[in-house]
Amino acid sequence: MTLEMSNGRADGRLWTREQVLTLAALISCLSIYGITISLFTPLLSLILEGRGVSTTVIGALAMTAPAGVVVGSFFISRIMRHLEGRNLLVAGVVIEVVLIYALMMTDSLVAWFIIRFLGGLTGVVLFVVTETWMIEIAPKPHRGRVMGLYNTTLALSFALGPLMLSFTGVAGSTPFVAGMILMVLAGMPLLFAGCYRPDSVEESAFGVVSFLKVAPLLAIACFVVAFKDLATSSLMPVYGLRVGLDESAATLMLFFGAMGGALLQLPIGWAADVFDARKVLITCALVAFLGALVWPLVVASKILLWITLFLWWGFFAGVYTVSMILAGQWFKGVELATAMAAFGVYWGIGAFAGPLIGGFSMDLWDPYGLALVMVIVSGGFLIMSMRKALYRSRSPS
Numbered sequence: 001m002t003l004e005m006s007n008g009r010a011d012g013r014l015w016t017r018e019q020v021l022t023l024a025a026l027i028s029c030l031s032i033y034g035i036t037i038s039l040f041t042p043l044l045s046l047i048l049e050g051r052g053v054s055t056t057v058i059g060a061l062a063m064t065a066p067a068g069v070v071v072g073s074f075f076i077s078r079i080m081r082h083l084e085g086r087n088l089l090v091a092g093v094v095i096e097v098v099l100i101y102a103l104m105m106t107d108s109l110v111a112w113f114i115i116r117f118l119g120g121l122t123g124v125v126l127f128v129v130t131e132t133w134m135i136e137i138a139p140k141p142h143r144g145r146v147m148g149l150y151n152t153t154l155a156l157s158f159a160l161g162p163l164m165l166s167f168t169g170v171a172g173s174t175p176f177v178a179g180m181i182l183m184v185l186a187g188m189p190l191l192f193a194g195c196y197r198p199d200s201v202e203e204s205a206f207g208v209v210s211f212l213k214v215a216p217l218l219a220i221a222c223f224v225v226a227f228k229d230l231a232t233s234s235l236m237p238v239y240g241l242r243v244g245l246d247e248s249a250a251t252l253m254l255f256f257g258a259m260g261g262a263l264l265q266l267p268i269g270w271a272a273d274v275f276d277a278r279k280v281l282i283t284c285a286l287v288a289f290l291g292a293l294v295w296p297l298v299v300a301s302k303i304l305l306w307i308t309l310f311l312w313w314g315f316f317a318g319v320y321t322v323s324m325i326l327a328g329q330w331f332k333g334v335e336l337a338t339a340m341a342a343f344g345v346y347w348g349i350g351a352f353a354g355p356l357i358g359g360f361s362m363d364l365w366d367p368y369g370l371a372l373v374m375v376i377v378s379g380g381f382l383i384m385s386m387r388k389a390l391y392r393s394r395s396p397s
Contacts, residue, residue, distance in 0.1 A: 018194055019137055025189035026130045027150050029089065031157040032186035033126055036096070036179050038161025040103075041065075044112065046170045057109070063352070064113050068120020069127075070348040073208050073341040076128045080337045085129050085196030092125040093187035097180050104176035124344060132337045133196045135328040141273060147324045148269020151317065155262035198333035205335065211342035215330065217390040218339070219346045221281075221323040224381045226350030228288075228316055228374060231358035232257065235370050242367035243299050256306040257313035264314030265321050272325050278391050281322040285382040287315035292378045296371040316378070330392070 041062060048058045080088070099119050103112060131150075138146040168175040212219040233254060240250030272280045291312025298304040327339045361369030384390065 015139065015142075019139075021192045022137060022194050023134060023146060025191075025193040026134050027153055028189040029093075029186045030126060030130045030150075031153045032182055033093075033096070033123075034154050034157030035160045035164065036100075036182045036186070037065075037123070038158040039164055039175065039179055039182070040100075040161075042162055043165055043170060043175050044103075044116075048109075050170070053109070061109075061113060061116060064116040065120040065123065066348050066351055068117040068122075069124050069344050070120075071117075072121040072124030073128070073344040073348075076124050076341050077204055077334055077338040079125075080129065080132070080198060081334055085133050086190055086193050088125055088129050089190055089193075090187060092122050092129075093183055093190070096122050096126075097183045100176055100179045100183065104173055124341070127344065128337060128340045129196075131324070131340045131343075132198065135324065135336060135340075136198070136332070137196075138328075143328055144269035144272035144277070144321075144325050145266065146269070147321050147328075148266040148272075151265040151269075151321050151324075152262050155258065155265065155317070159258060159262070198337055204338040206338060208338065208342040208345045211339060212346070215327070215339065217384060217387075218323045218327055219342060220381060220384060221319050222343045222346040223350035223353075224377050225316060225320045226347040227354035227357075227377055229354070230351045231354035231370065231373070232313075234355045235358045235362060239362070239367045239370050240299070245299065249302060252302075253305065253309055257309040260310035260312070260314030261317040262314075264311075265317060268315070268318035268321055269325070272322050277322055277325055277329070278388075281319065281326070282382075282385050284315045284318035284322060285378070285385040287311060288319065289375070289378040289382045291315065292371065292374040296368065319381070326391070 044061060045058050048061065096119065099115050099122065102115050106112070134146060134150060135143065164178065165175060168178050206214045236253050236257075237247075237250040240253050241247065245253075268280065268284065271283075291308060295305065295308045295312055298308055323343075327336065327343070331339045358370050358373055361373045363369070365372065
């Protein structure tokens with residue numbers, strides 16, 4: 001097969017060996033990193049619980065890494081204008097190994113807060129560089145499938161961290177050593193990646209804050225997906241127990257939802273390639289809204305509940321997948337990197353707001369407030385997604 005290339009990037013319909021190797025390397029790197037993220041969040045929480053630390057402090061430590069992500073997002077696109085992409089990724093992997101070693105070598109809670117914040121800054125580098133690179137080199141006719149595959153593998157990797165923790169245990173250095181080994185493995189695929197600089201290195205016409213004005217549809221999409229993810233992950237099992245499900249069934253609500261969030265991204269990405277991405281986004285928003293209406297009504301039937309949650313979670317996650325595809329259509333170069341950084345900021349805001357508002361709503365209307373909030377959030381985004389004028393970027397001025 002032949003393919004026209006510009007600076008190693010695809011601008012035709014066919015694939016080259018370099019593209020395939022680079023995309024495989026980037027997806028592999030970030031997926032292994034995803035296992036590491038999902039390993040250390042519960043690990044540190046369980047260690048602190050064993051020490052008798054308050055849940056307030058445990059929760060605060062868990063939010064330190066996302067805080068680092070938000071802060072780092074304001075600077076990463078500027079850094080990418082001057083430094084080559086693969087070197088940034090390798091540096092991020094090395095720094096992450098050092099940070100895990102530092103976690104293992106100290107019991108200081110203050111030090112853990114600092115290390116986790118720095119880990120969030122490292123996460124910005126790994127996610128933004130990887131996602132920008134993938135979007136730019138994926139052939140346009142196949143970009144949706146690439147983003148779908150990426151989000152599927154990443155979602156599955158997040159499920160493997162806690163599973164791995166069940167084998168390593170919490171005590172001693174074993175889980176930390178496992179984490180360092182994982183990060184070394186994450187860096188190895190980068191040997192097969194090419195070099196990368198954004199298509200355009202001119203300064204972006206907008207920043208991560210003004211991205212809300214430039215592309216409000218994409219910014220709000222990131223917010224609502226994170227809002228739903230964190231609110232349901234933290235509160236749905238509580239909802240299940242309060243409506244009469246046993247502990248196992250309440251936990252399985254998350255399992256089947258998460259499986260939908262992982263397995264449906266590739267077909268949703270394929271649909272965005274074949275059909276109009278706008279129509280696919282509206283479909284995802286519609287199913288997200290209908291699912292929010294239905295799942296509280298089918299709790300009494302476990303089979304219907306599992307199927308509903310699988311579809312609801314999967315299509316809700318598809319909002320994010322299609323938003324990434326639209327970002328690739330609207331932005332290039334450093335502006336695309338800025339857009340990906342903005343995704344992280346608005347995702348982080350949603351991640352903070354979801355559990356807070358969801359928990360408050362359950363206190364006001366126990367336990368149905370959570371379902372009501374999901375209906376309001378998904379319904380609001382559905383209305384927004386149907387506005388045709390929002391399907392183009394705007395001037396930040």
